[in-house]
Amino acid sequence: MQKLDEIILKRQSCRSYDTKPVAKEDIIKCLDAARLAPSACNSQPWKFTVVTEPETKAKLSALLQIVGGNKFADAAPVLIAVSEDECPKLMPGVLERWSCKHFAHCDIGIAIAHFTLKAAESGLATCIMGTFEDCDVKELLDIPKGDTVRAVLALGYPSDDKIRGKNRKELDEIVRFID
Ligand SMILES: Cc1cc2nc3c(=O)[nH]c(=O)nc-3n(C[C@H](O)[C@H](O)[C@H](O)COP(=O)(O)O)c2cc1C
DSSP states (O other), X not given: XXXXXXXXXXXXXXXXXXXXXXXXXHHHHHHHHHHTOOOGGGOOOEEEEEEOSHHHHHHHHHHTTTTSOXXXXXXXXXXXXXXXXXXXXXXTTHXXXXXXXXXXXXXXXXXXXXXXXXXXXXXXXXXXXXXXXXXXXXXHHTOOTXXXXXXXXXXXXXXXXXXXXXXOOOHHHHOOOOO
């Protein structure tokens, strides 16, 4: 059993994938970890469109490269579009009063964190990608027009096992204790 701290350090954005395919049961384990994420009013406003079919995957990969980056997505054996439901089911009153808080953005971020950490635990690598035109991805994958694709995840085996150090702000830059 790996410790959560180890998995957190192991999870990193992978931009070089091996061609080895990912077993469907391993993809499902990651999706199930995402499914168990918390969400506002337990609204679970997420959908996952898993793409392994080569032609569709190549088209999706091209849509991720519109600003020149994400070329590595071509080699990833799995691409997963994470979309947000048009009308997340929040408790009466919550949506009207606090819609400005965009709870679903937060919910989807947590689900993606669960997914990527589960993948890391399983020896898989991921990269979260955000540079694409939502409407193009929705059209390609037949995702309902009113939904919003928040991210596309690359999933696969990394081409090497090197773990990079984390480049992060120090705790004293981001934390205030009010004791
Ligand atoms: C919402 C979001 C969008 C991102 N979009 C991209 C992207 O389009 N391409 C990419 O290579 N990395 C993308 N990243 C990965 C970040 O660059 C990466 O998480 C950050 O630099 C920290 O590095 P690490 O993930 O290796 O720890 C994205 C991450 C997030 C959370």
